[in-house]
Amino acid sequence: MHRPIDEPPHLMPPDLVGGALPDPDAARVDPGVLGVLLDRHGWRRRGGAAGRYARWTPPDGASGTSLLVPESRAFPDSDDLLSEALLALARSAAPSARAVLVGLAVPSDELTWTRDVPQGPAGSAAWNVEEQLRNSVRQVLLAGALAVRERAGYYGARHRRAAAASLASVLVGPARGGRRLTAFVPAATGRPLAVRLYHALCAAREAVDYRRATGGMEAFDTAVEAGVSHELTEALVTLVGGTEGACVDLAWAPAAGAPEGCAARPESVEFSPGDLAVLREASARYRRAEPSMPVKITGTVVRMRRAGPRGSGAVRLRVIAGAEVPHVRMSLDEEAYRIAGHAHLLGLPVRVQGRLESRGGFRRLSGATEVVPVQVDEAERDRMLKSLQENLDFFGEACGGE
Numbered sequence: 001m002h003r004p005i006d007e008p009p010h011l012m013p014p015d016l017v018g019g020a021l022p023d024p025d026a027a028r029v030d031p032g033v034l035g036v037l038l039d040r041h042g043w044r045r046r047g048g049a050a051g052r053y054a055r056w057t058p059p060d061g062a063s064g065t066s067l068l069v070p071e072s073r074a075f076p077d078s079d080d081l082l083s084e085a086l087l088a089l090a091r092s093a094a095p096s097a098r099a100v101l102v103g104l105a106v107p108s109d110e111l112t113w114t115r116d117v118p119q120g121p122a123g124s125a126a127w128n129v130e131e132q133l134r135n136s137v138r139q140v141l142l143a144g145a146l147a148v149r150e151r152a153g154y155y156g157a158r159h160r161r162a163a164a165a166s167l168a169s170v171l172v173g174p175a176r177g178g179r180r181l182t183a184f185v186p187a188a189t190g191r192p193l194a195v196r197l198y199h200a201l202c203a204a205r206e207a208v209d210y211r212r213a214t215g216g217m218e219a220f221d222t223a224v225e226a227g228v229s230h231e232l233t234e235a236l237v238t239l240v241g242g243t244e245g246a247c248v249d250l251a252w253a254p255a256a257g258a259p260e261g262c263a264a265r266p267e268s269v270e271f272s273p274g275d276l277a278v279l280r281e282a283s284a285r286y287r288r289a290e291p292s293m294p295v296k297i298t299g300t301v302v303r304m305r306r307a308g309p310r311g312s313g314a315v316r317l318r319v320i321a322g323a324e325v326p327h328v329r330m331s332l333d334e335e336a337y338r339i340a341g342h343a344h345l346l347g348l349p350v351r352v353q354g355r356l357e358s359r360g361g362f363r364r365l366s367g368a369t370e371v372v373p374v375q376v377d378e379a380e381r382d383r384m385l386k387s388l389q390e391n392l393d394f395f396g397e398a399c400g401g402e
Helices: 031-040 078-091 095-105 129-149 160-166 187-214 218-226 230-240 273-289 334-345 378-390
Strands: 053-057 067-070 108-115 180-186 246-251 269-271 293-305 313-321 327-332 350-357 364-373
Touching: 031 053, 031 067, 031 078, 031 095, 067 078, 078 095, 095 108, 095 180, 108 129, 108 187, 108 230, 129 160, 129 180, 129 187, 129 230, 180 187, 187 218, 187 230, 187 246, 187 269, 187 273, 218 273, 230 269, 230 273, 293 327, 293 334, 313 334, 327 334, 327 350, 334 350, 334 364
Parallel strands: 327 364
Antiparallel strands: 053 067, 108 180, 108 246, 246 269, 293 313, 293 350, 313 327, 350 364
16 A cells, blocks of 8 residues: 555565676685685585695585585686686575675675574475565665664655666575575675664664563664664564564675674664564554655646636646655646646646655655646746647646637
8 A cells, every 4th residue: 555656566686696797707716715605505615735725515415526625725726726616606506605606706794584484394484485585684774774874763655766776786695495595785785784784673673672671662763863764664564474583684794794883794683473463562652753845846747637617726746856755746726737737738847845744654745735847947848738738638637628
């Protein structure tokens, strides 16, 4: 009910499964970084020539060629060993091999979601469990991206388009049996997202603990500054629902190191089914508490409707400036409705002021007044007139009787 009209229904960062990735350049690969990534993704060190190279074998007994990784570039054969190791990773069937290549090609902070879901025969899982995990990860990442843009208890439609666009560079690995999924957030461009999301998750965990220990919800008020919101609590409800628990782990890109003020090895953040009631309570509280706000919006008329040729009517604007939402709806009196219709027919946007209501997800403008046309350059005006010609059926009553 509350998804913005221009947001894809299943927005998800690009998937690593079967996707093309840039090949890491062996000449630029740091052997130390490769060793950290192999260890992080479960590869096992099985000895090797001390101080010269280490032998790594695939995780969990997976079949595949072991890797010889030099300890440094101090030896003449280090480039050859690195090239052979990268080629072996590219040919390996182990999912972890692809994750290591991603970490080398695009230095990334890794966020890993793990859910304890009931298992079926031979470790199988219900067909929809993987989709539930992906959907919850999408929601958590989007909530983090929203918090990077602005701190608020409830966003509704605000900032969603920009937040969704900021996730375009995030990659996700396969959802292993619906229980585990890793998102790779490029450190160069996405580190603010990783930092803000981790702080928000920790603040949400502390606020839940405070509520369960004292019965008070005050901690959720202060947690907004850390990035906790209605959207994040709803995402956590989706993540934990139907499981016996879920946790989120963060590992910084070894090539970039930990950001200032953050632990080098952040602790896991865990949530359990016992937290669901508190999370739902906080979610509803955030939505009730977020106030409407006065705005002055400039936008183009995209739809008009009224019951007859005269009187007040409903207008929908595509927002150009004044609010971080894609569209707003409003009710206008007869004179303002006539002005909006004439402005559209002339290829002009309008400016209007009112209050952006939180109850509709910040998609409705109440008390709309001072509707005036706004001058635009000829190119934009021509584009708007062309749009009018393609959508004449929307405006049959735009200026009825005038």
